[in-house]
Amino acid sequence: MVSSPSRRAFTLVELLVVIAIIGVLVGLLLPAIQQAREAARRSQCASNMRQLGFALHNYIEAFNVLPPSSVVTYQGGAPVFGGWSIHARLMPYLDGVQHYDRINFDHSYDHASNTTASAVLIGLFGCPSDPKSSQKTTHFGVELGGVNYGWTMGDWYVFGGVNPSTMLSQKPRSAFFPNSSVRLAGMIDGSSKTMVAGEVLMQQKYNRDCGGLSSVTDPASIPTTNADPSTIGEYSSGCTLKTSGHTEWVDGHVHQTGMTTAWPPNFVTVDGSDNDVDLSGSREKDGEPTFAGVNARSYHPGGVHVLLGDGAVKFVGDSIDGTVWRGIGTIAGNEITNGF
Template sequence: MTKTRNRQRHHKGFTLIELLVVIAIIAVLIALLLPAVQQAREAARRTQCRNNLKQLGLAYYNYESTYNTFPMEKIDFTGATPPINFQQNCNQMVLPYLDQVPLYNQFSFNTIWSDPSQYTLTSTNLTVFQCPSAPSKESRTKPSSVTPAVENPTGYPYPTAVGGYGVCDYMALSGARASIWGATGNTIPTTALSPVLTLPGNAPSTKENRFTSVMHSTMSRTIANVTDGLSNTMMIAEAAGRPAIYQTRKRIVAPNVVTKDGWGWADPGFSGAIDGSTDDGVTINNAKKGNAPLTNATACPTGACVGTCFVNCVNDSELYSFHIGGVQVLMGDGSVRFVSENIGAMVLAAIVTGDAGDQVGEF
């Protein structure tokens, strides 16, 4: 007689402890890999930001090749209706060299940039003006959302209906203010002060405390004017995140808190001169204007020049980026350099000024 035996089948599986160990290992691997992935993404964004600056440099040099001068940062225009006197900026001048001929042809230079008739154009987002590391246009504080709503200029509300102005994370450098020297205890130079040209009807001024970079805010500059050398002089730099206010790494959300200007690539106030601020970014230096010779006492009276931070402390027309450790800048020769947050004030002054005769150190 054949005997049969019942065999029990045993299924192998994970115990609870083994499962927890596997989960822990996976968590550790993710923790190790995530920073590397984030760093790789930021490296790609930083490279694109660098390429944007190079494209802008090529556009400005193509303009210079055509007209034998760099464009003025702000160009004076006279319109048929109020405001009679207003300004357009150099970004509009170089649109044809950024493959934006249709945009250039449609733009009315005889109408102020912020007029509602220009909204379709000025609200256009151009990737060459936006650093990928900076917040998206949609996530930035809108001047129309603060209390009370801010207008730029007065009488021209922010175009919320069309999504706001096309952003600009870069600024053309019009120079360095006397506060770089005054706030750091250095003697303000008495040469290379920038002449000021004013719109008709405004009070005349002969000099101010700005020491010019490659371009000038209200007058033409040529390559020959940059006697310190194009490779030693900054031309365009990051001032990212506008019109939202960022102090250190925090966005300031409060009533009536947006940048004074730099609201878009068409805003004449997108350019700026470096003033510096306190380390927390709350107080921006306010060196006074005056005729040459300018002294520390006249340019920086008590309370005017109190901050010694010049990189990544505040983005209101100051050097500011969302990269770790510094900002990217376009030099006058078309190269892109990375300027550290820890750069010395006098080294920064040397690479911002184009004809002050100062010596450039390592940076």
């Protein structure tokens, strides 16, 4: 009788070694896969910003000026806010004519005639690295789509107001502000050295309606680039905390479709409740002078994408010097921006 050969199986030790090796390989591969995915998302994000740059230059070609961030007038002793954003004004140049045609600019974005247009989630306005970029929000029963790209609307001083008793005559130092008509030639610092937009986060917390001009009245008086927001007079008390920043692509307020260079990218601004918040002392719709710290932020490791006046997109690190960051946010400040 011929005996059958014995069959050798894995021992427990060998099986554990194999499992351990597989675990190590997976541990090595996962970060690489995540980095590859983030690289793809980052590339898509930069592409979105380039498209916004093309649209902006097409708008300039048509109107000879940059679009205003919003329109605010003073009629019958009260401000009237025509709040349509730059994003909305650029829609015809973003293959969005069908959306633009739905907008009734004679009424606000939450008017019954505009709820269809306002509810559209524009893919180009969202960065794929932001997990909330595909989410809509609801404001007073109106569904709205958000943005991950905010237009540069000031360093700290955003708007001089329209109320004759409090209005400040000095214009903001940025490319965009209410009622503006800035020409491309007005970028005295050079379009390649002037930032016109930067990344922001959807559903960002922000404090607003903080007492307006109770302490801050001078456009030339700007907090230091590492200032503690809790020490800044305008925000010392009375603010209302909101969680809906950058959730309304149709709204021209700085906390919705803008950003400021008050602090560097991803700078953590903590208020008394330990919230990382943006700050808007008074809203442009109130017709009063507005000072704000609406930070550029992103989920990309180490920095944010910015759009320059010549249409180029650049990645700026969180470690950029605060004075340089403010310098590239102005159009005619003659700042030294070496290292940018």
